[in-house]
Amino acid sequence: DMALRHYTLDFNLSTAVDSASTVPGLLSIFHEQEMTETVHDTNGHGYLATFVGKNGRLVVLRVHSHGLVTIDLQCYEEDNIAELDNIHCLYHHPPRLPALVRGAKVDRYWPTADGRLIEYDIDRVVYEEESAYQNIKILHSQQFGNILVLNGDINLAESDLAYTQAIMGSGKENYAGKEVLILGGGDGGILAEVVKQKPKMITMVEISFMDGCKMHMRKTCGNILDSLTGDHYQILVEDCVPVLKKYVQEGRLFDYVINDLTAVPISTEPEEDSTWEFLGLILDLSIKVLHPNGKYFTQGNSVNLTEALNLYEEQLGKLSCAVDFSKEVVCVPSYSELYPFLSSKVVDTIC
Amino acid sequence: DMALRHYTLDFNLSTAVDSASTVPGLLSIFHEQEMTETVHDTNGHGYLATFVGKNGRLVVLRVHSHGLVTIDLQCYEEDNIAELDNIHCLYHHPPRLPALVRGAKVDRYWPTADGRLIEYDIDRVVYEEESAYQNIKILHSQQFGNILVLNGDINLAESDLAYTQAIMGSGKENYAGKEVLILGGGDGGILAEVVKQKPKMITMVEISFMDGCKMHMRKTCGNILDSLTGDHYQILVEDCVPVLKKYVQEGRLFDYVINDLTAVPISTEPEEDSTWEFLGLILDLSIKVLHPNGKYFTQGNSVNLTEALNLYEEQLGKLSCAVDFSKEVVCVPSYSELYPFLSSKVVDTIC
Structure with a gap:
């Protein structure tokens, strides 16, 4: 080198x-x-x-x-x-x-979502794939274990059970006997944790990066990704938008929708950024497949990106239903920044 | 600028x-x-x-x-x-x-204990003092609140309740009615949390940096540092070594000793580093003032400094009593590295 x-x-x-x-x-x-x-x-x-x-x-x-x-x-x-x-x-x-x-073979510098320079203790590239959807890397860190990096963004490390717990509602929910929909979640962390609580059925819809995680993020996913169906779960390897639209048409309802697809976009100009439109679409469809007492969980972004979080709240206001919104700020080990997780609940049942 | x-x-x-x-x-x-x-x-x-x-x-x-x-x-x-x-x-x-x-007026770069470059979202210097013992800075971070920096090392931020909870035994201890000795802890975080549990008496021995924390780390210490004595606590503004020696002579015993003085030194050559001798001295005196069923808590250092942690374990082996040792690795928000906390208990009561 x-x-x-x-x-x-x-x-x-x-x-x-x-x-x-x-x-x-x-x-x-x-x-x-x-x-x-x-x-x-x-x-x-x-x-x-x-x-x-x-x-x-x-x-x-x-x-x-x-x-x-x-x-x-x-x-x-x-x-x-x-x-x-x-x-x-x-x-x-x-x-x-x-x-x-x-110019080192293994890049140790991965900026935070709010643009700060962070040097990681990364010593090798474990896996790399240029998929149709994104650049997928799994890098090894001495302290965080393997880290999933999607399009240059630190996504999740094997040390980051705190992320999975937070997006599941921080231990305050009971998934036993419930219908659960996971959008994304290809690292398998959420699926592996929810399944332990004996839900009625988990449907996970993910189109990308499960192959790498299945092999190299075992501390996160265990063996849950080894099969696409199992006791109380199924994984649909599909784009989640048509799946959600089909569920809306069929009137299918879930107790929990966990959106692990995309971080709140960093752009603060929603009209110029199709990511915001995508986010709004997912949010709208998700609320439509929620039971009246159901809950929607998602990740936010760096707590420092306050404008992006405000715009997200604005999106919630535009929904056809009145939606209650709460936020919890969590320390995810590999992130080097505090991260908010968002929880929403339909409060006006006539919608 | x-x-x-x-x-x-x-x-x-x-x-x-x-x-x-x-x-x-x-x-x-x-x-x-x-x-x-x-x-x-x-x-x-x-x-x-x-x-x-x-x-x-x-x-x-x-x-x-x-x-x-x-x-x-x-x-x-x-x-x-x-x-x-x-x-x-x-x-x-x-x-x-x-x-x-x-060359900015406010330095945003504070390396981790294991020598990695980390940029913080620090926007101003809140307090600075060159004391007889160390350089004391309190810096403001948008996400972490005020951060105490001692001799250039990030010590504790107002966001770091996780640090205080970990060094208190991660919620598994009951301090009610107990005799507690805190060595150091000048940010007031441990004192403020332990006092809530109604211990019999807390004695905290700290010689430095309480003035800055009292004013600018209120989210950590509340009003506990405003007075040197209060309900069930006293703060001795003294060097802890003579205090410990006096307690040993008097045969005074505590249920808990929490050492928040010094991180495990980064040096891995204990014979050339008086910090290791100091650490050994504190450890030995602390064990001597512990009740037979008492516990000793302290912080470790970056999980990546494995050699330093091994040497710490070696120090434990040299003690006059047989000491049981356990380690918990915690995510402290402002640290950007995982941090072990150490818990010790005398297991051989004849010592």
């Missing part, structure tokens, strides 16, 4: 030991390494020098006009970076950031 | 649309911006060009000899970065990483 390690080290001249000697001091550190120096014209935007070493090492030293010093050091994995320690000692910088590892 | 945004964009030539046109294509994007180009001699380590723009913008374009292309674009906050979108579209790169924000 010829990955590039990219160290960054930043400090303000005001906090450096001796501002006057900072630049010469830093330069001498790099000169000692016999690197080729280029000083660039910055058009009045401070001092900028680049240093290129024989072993492919690159240093970018900038002293910005407002006193910020930024140092970048890029080197290949086998290289040693003693200079950074020297700089670190000289300028009493707070603990420096871990190096960015760039 | 004159922070620098640092975008990185990496891809492999083998996956680019047309390898032959990649470098000229990228160059033309930057030439259009009227940037000053410097091509560097890399001693056979691929292609390296730097581009400096009039507005302080810097681009580093590298084509490494093994086919990796790395692009760095640094610009000031007000700058616009349309080129990156162009590159992104041209080369079908997967979702790009969020920009590193460098």
Whole structure:
């Protein structure tokens, strides 16, 4: 693996030991390494020098006009970076950031839904498939176990029973003897947990990514995905929209509908985003197949995406039935952000 | 805030649309911006060009000899970065990483105990103090509330009731009528929760950082730190070692000792690290002030630091009493890593 390690080290001249000697001091550190120096014209935007070493090492030293010093050091994995320690000692910088590892075979950086940079302890790719519906990856993390990543979004890790419990109503529901419809849920987690409660029947409608999960997310799904039918459950490998429409026509009703299909879209412009339309359609059809006392559960998105959550509530308001709405915020181990789960119940039975 | 945004964009030539046109294509994007180009001699380590723009913008374009292309674009906050979108579209790169924000007034990057880069949604510094014992910061996060940071380590956020519950034994203990000793715990979370259970007496021994928490961690401590004594509790603002030694001499015993002082040290060389000696000392004294049926609770560290946890177990083996040890792994919202909590009980009563 010829990955590039990219160290960054930043400090303000005001906090450096001796501002006057900072630049010469830093330069001498790099000169000692016999690197080729280029000083660039910055058009009045401070001092900028680049240093290129024989072993492919690159240093970018900038002293910005407002006193910020930024140092970048890029080197290949086998290289040693003693200079950074020297700089670190000289300028009493707070603990420096871990190096960015760039171009590695296994990507460790998976941003949160609200766009923050998170480095995971991912050490290998376990499974990868480009399906007709999405890019499917299963990655191994030392602490979270295998992680399902769909189109670049962390979806669920084997550590994330908290996700499954939350989308099932956080232990407050009794599924015994009930009719349950799961939309999506291809990792098998919800199915595996609900089936333990002896429901009358679970119907799960999922079109994608069960093959990978069946093999590599066993801590989540157990052996429940090994067969498409079993005691008190069936899995329909179909698009859920026609299935829901058929159920509406037939007047089929469920005690619980658990929508594990799509996160609340990140876009806050519903009219321009067909995901919002899709979400509204699923929501409307789901409410139509709910028993009068039935409940609809789904996931939200990062608690920080408050606008998206507000728009979701707006969608609920547009439904033909009056729907009661509640929210629970949960810590899902592999997410690095708090996540709301949504529960809805028809409150006006004449609809 | 004159922070620098640092975008990185990496891809492999083998996956680019047309390898032959990649470098000229990228160059033309930057030439259009009227940037000053410097091509560097890399001693056979691929292609390296730097581009400096009039507005302080810097681009580093590298084509490494093994086919990796790395692009760095640094610009000031007000700058616009349309080129990156162009590159992104041209080369079908997967979702790009969020920009590193460098030199900002409020630092958003706080690595995990196992050394991974984590960006927090921190928007302001609420409190800062350089005490005789440590650097104390309280930072505000949109989702986690205020976060206590000691010497650069995320310690506890207002969202982290899960931490407090875990170090109290995860709801399996009954503190009513019991004698409880808390070592550390200056955020007030443990004290505030245990006191609700009507113990006989809680003694908390903490020497630092209560002033900041009292003001800015109210969701954690409520009003419990407003007074050093109250119904069924007292706070001793002292070093806990002499207090423990005095209790041992007096033969004073507790039903519970909760050590919230120090994480299991990250160092795995106990003989060279006085933190391990300190840990051993605290552990030994704590076990000596425990009732025969008493329990000792403490936090571990990142589950990934397995060696440190093994050394902790070794410390337990060295104690004068035989001690039973159990571990529970918990998701603490603000930590971005799973965290073990340790529970110990004296099993050999003749010691």
